[in-house]
Amino acid sequence: MRAVCLYFQVHQPLRLRTYRFFEIGAYHNYYDDYQNRFILRRIAEKCYLPMNKLLLDIFKEYGSAFKVSFSISGIALEQFRMYAPEVLKSFQKLAKTGNVEFLAETYSHSLSSLISKTEFMAQVNTHRDMIRQYFNQEPVTFRNTELIYSDGIGEMVGEMGFKTVLTEGAKHILGWKSPNFMYVNAINPKIKVLLRNYQLSDDIAFRFSNRGWHDWPLTAEKYVDWLNQADPKQEVLNLFMDYETFGEHQWAETGIFEFMRSLPARVFSHSDFSFHTPAELAEKIQPVSAIHVPDPISWADEERDVTAWLGNDLQDDAYDNLYSMEEMVRKSADPEILKDWRFIQSSDHFYYMCTKWFSDGDVHQYFNPYGSPYEAYINFMNVLSDFRLRLERGTRPGEAPAFRDIASEKKAVREKPVRKITAKTKITKAKKVKTTPTSEPKPKKRRRPLP
Amino acid sequence: MKILMFGWEFPPHIAGGLGTACFGLTKGLAKHQVDIRFVVPKAYGDENQEAVRLVNASDVTVNMKDSVYKEYWKRIEYMEIGSNIIPYVSPDEFSRILSQQELTKISEDSRVFSNQYEFSGAYGRNLLEEVSRYALVASALATSRDFDLIHAHDWLTYPAGIAAKYVSGKPLVIHVHATEFDRSGENVNQQVYDIERKGMEEADKIIAVSNLTRNTVIEKYGIPEDKVVTVHNAVEPTEKKNINGTSHVPEKIVTFLGRITYQKGPDYFIEAARLILEKDSNVRFVMAGSGDLLEKMIRRTAQLRMGHKFHFTGFLRGADVDRMLAMSDVFVMPSVSEPFGIVPLEAMRSNVPVVISKQSGVSEVLQHALKVDFWDIHGMADAIYGFLHYAGAQKMFNRYGKDEVESLKWEYSGLKVKEVYQQMLR
Structure with missing residues (x-):
């Protein structure tokens, strides 16, 4: 059997x-x-809706001969719910x-997955529940953020009951091997890769x-010729890409x-390939070896x-800071805190801090809202500083609720210069002495020394 | 290759960045075997002459009796066409007449011209008049010195460049370090604008210090695009100096260093400081420099009651500049309009992270700096705060900032300028 496995990543x-430092402690x-x-x-109009419709049309024509797979991040699903429910509906139709x-x-x-097993598993479970809820499916295949994978990650995924993992056919791990076979995890051979x-x-x-590109324009005819050129012994061609490609x-x-509309017909008429989902492949083809x-x-x-x-200082500092709060977040058991902590964990925030595009990589600038990695970092750190403040206030027993604290602080900031004027105009030494100690400890409290 | 170069100032006697840039550029050119004869209106005697042979315009004795000047006077006839220069440079009726009188007198009375021209050497009241006198001397130089090309820096020397071009027939490159729009906003001085425009029109090639300036030249002076090339400025490599950069205050120090004028946006720095001090009292702000807005700035800080955290140092030079930078934790350049802006590079060279306005030419060449719009005081405050508080930004900057600056070498800029010369001499 020779298979084509189409998989699309959906994420926004x-x-x-723009979150300024003077908002820290005041706005959340x-x-x-x-x-x-x-x-x-915009993407819904240009991509999700027309492409979902196109897939639906293909299914109408070819039925179960055509198969695709998706991973839709939780954050994307939340945004569909909020901003484009019709997109969610169209995905449900596909389901x-x-x-x-x-x-x-x-x-x-x-x-x-790179830093905390607990958080990783918690997030995967949350996502798995969402898939069950929205699409009435029990996920059996796992793919990590941007296909990040290692032996250890594969093992964790196995522990959670998944049978298959998708990742990149990176040259440096494959060596002479071909990506067009099924492999297994190096630690747990039950996990297919x-x-x-x-x-x-x-x-x-x-x-x-x-x-x-010398092969432009690309047609379905040409592309199927290429598929046919693959060694007949090779079993599966994994075509993984961003759904936003379309x-x-x-x-x-x-x-x-x-x-895309003409591709399936050409595959059926001019090749012996068939379309399969990862779950089907896990049942149907035999792995050839372990991949390390x-x-x-x-x-x-x-x-x-x-x-x-x-890897760079900006990213590492932000990342370490973010995950150093894990325990506090768990202790707080505040759903708002947990929600925000999850949202700011998106890998995208770290992607914006990447300095590699200084030399190349216009891909990094795509959708990047920041002018420079430094800007991305400072903005993120401002948010994180506020988040930490909320966390500390919330978890310290016996302290006033966060919103009251903020109100009194804002007042203190506003009052400071006014108090100074009165002290100066009256020039009573006693008062001056009095005002300084009351006004000084306050800013100290507000300021937090950073590690 | 020999270049006759006209400047207005040269280290150590500088009123702005032009002198520093000229010094760097001549050094960079010298590395590529370009000989330069640099002309400034008045040499003090202690200029750094390692790279260029400095010709003091005041030292040029124009002696009618010299036979060479017989030839010169033939040319000055030709220059009389160029005496169009004089109404351009000196629209002031009195001085125009005066100059013309001198010119006519010269042909009659040799004593007038065997005197040395005295230049004050600084921007003064008779600036326009001096500009035209400088041009006159330039034409004298142009006949007496052997060179291949003329290079003039900024409007004060354009008439000199034009005069030299007329007399010698050699190609003229003008170097735009700033335009009248940078100095005065939209309230341009018409006379200065006219001189600039004349210079750009007469020039065979125009070098702009940034794309920002290049666009100004093209858009506001109506110069064809292919005549204007950008050669970014650079910075001198660090000399091993023993700078005492110890700060004696516990607070972090945020510094503004530059002329306190409209162009440099000092008011935005003060407003950003106010925002930061509201949140963080562990910072002091320093405004180093002088200028026509200084008093207004002092009044504003007093009005905001932040005098105890905001300091004015007056004009700094030499070692004091280095010390001030070395003491700083963040350097800010909020310029409204900055054709290039060399001070941030000096700050980075001292390992001080910088926040610069997007309206500066230097922002085109820096990656490891935070860039904000000059009017965006919130963004500026945020950037300063970020550098002061977040370890990642500091680390990242420490790792790459200095390297980045040190890769901006005058040697490279010099090579680009030399390429411009070569194109023209081909």
Whole structure:
């Protein structure tokens, strides 16, 4: 059997608004609701809705011969619910055809798998519940944020009952091996691993509209010829890509929709490939060997590692700060706190702090709301500082509720210069002495020494 | 390759960044085997002459009796066409007549011209008149010195450049470090604007210190795009100096250093300081420099009752600048309009993180700096606060900031300028 496995990643971050340091302690709304809604609506119109309809049409024509799989991050699902319920409905429609597999991932498209097993598992469970609730499916396949994977991550996923994991067919882990086979996790051989064929995937996802590419324009005929060129012994071609490829990264004008519309027919008529979901593949094909991935890999950048999100001082400081609060967040048991903590864990916030695009990588600037990694970092740290303050106030027993604290603090700030004037105009030494000690400890309280 | 270069100031006698930039550039050019004869209106005698042979315009004795000047006077006939310069540079009726009288007198009375021209060497009341006199001397120089190309820096020397071009027939490059729009906003001095425009029109090639300035030249002076090239300024490498950068106050120090004028946006710095002090009393602000807005700025800080956290140092130079920068925790350049802006590079060289306005040419070449719009006091305050409080930004900057600056070498800028010369001499 020879299979094509189509998998699409659907994710939109909750972008942070410009959050200034003087708002720390005073305002706790962190998100740019306007931008988030605007961008989501735009992508819904350009990509999600037309592409979902196209898939539905294909299913109508070919029934269960055509299969695709999705992972939709929890944060994307939340945003569909808030800003574009019709998108959620159209995905539910796709689910009802029975030809779509929904994969599990971390709720907030986070990097938790690299630092906290507890948080990772909690997020995956939350996401799994959402898939059950919205699509009435029991996820059996897992794919981590941006296909981040290592032997350890695979093992954790196995512990949670998943049978298959998707990741990148990175050259440096494959060596001479081909990505077009089923592999297993190096620690737990029960966990199957599917590897992305980045050549064939990126032909669609990145190169499709590139007129400088010698194979432009790409047609279904040409593409199926390429599929046929794969060694007949190879069993599965994994085409994994962003769902936004269709209509957003590659505009409708490039002919991307027509390409996808004609692809299945061409595959059926001119090749012996069939479409399958990862869950089906796990049942149907035999793994050839274990794949060793001691260090985390991903599908990002040339390096195919996690340096798009972690590794520079900005990213590492923000990341360490964020996860140093894990215990406090759990203790607080405050749903609002937990919600915000999850939202700000999105890997996107760290992606914006990446300095690799100083030299290359326009991909990083795509959708990037910040002018520079420093800006992204400072904004994130402002939000995080407020979050920490809320956490500390909330968890310290016997302290006044957060909102009252803020009110009195704001007052203190406003009153400070006024008090100074009176002290000066009266020039009574006694008063001066009095005012300084009362006004000084307060700012000290407000200021928090940072590690 | 020999270049006749006209400037207005040279270290250590500087009123602004022009002198520093000229010094760096001549050094950079010298590295690429370009000989420069640098002309300034008045040399004090203690200028750093390692890179250029400084010709003091005041030292040029124009002697009618010299036979060479017979030839010169033939050319000055030609220059009489160029005496169009004089109404351009000196629209003031009196001085125009005066200059013309001198010119006519010269042909009659040799004593007038065997005197040395005295220049005050600083921006003064008779600036426009001096500019035209400088141009006159330039034409004298242009006949007496052997060179391939003329290079003039900023409007004060454009007439000199034009005069030298007329006399010698050699190509003219003008170097735009600032335009009248940077100095005066939209209230431009028409006379200065006219000189600038004339210079740009007469020039064979224009070098702008940033894309920002290049756009101004193209848009506001109507110069064709292909005539204007950008060569970014650079910064001198660090000399091993023993700078005592110890601060004697417990607070962090945030510094503004520059002329206190409209162009530099000092008021935005004060408003950003106010926002920070409302939240964080552990900071002191320093405004170093002088200028026509100084008193207004002092009044504003007093009005905000932040005098105890906000300090004015007056004009600093040399070692004091280095010390001030070394003491700083963050350097801010909130310029409303800054063709380039070399001070942030000096700050970064001293390992001080910088917050700069997007309306500055230097923001085009820096990655490891925070850039904000000059009017965005909230953004500016936030950037300063970020550098003061968040370890990641400091670490990141410490790791890469200095390297970034040190990769901006005058040597490279010099090479680009040399390429411009070569193109023109081809």
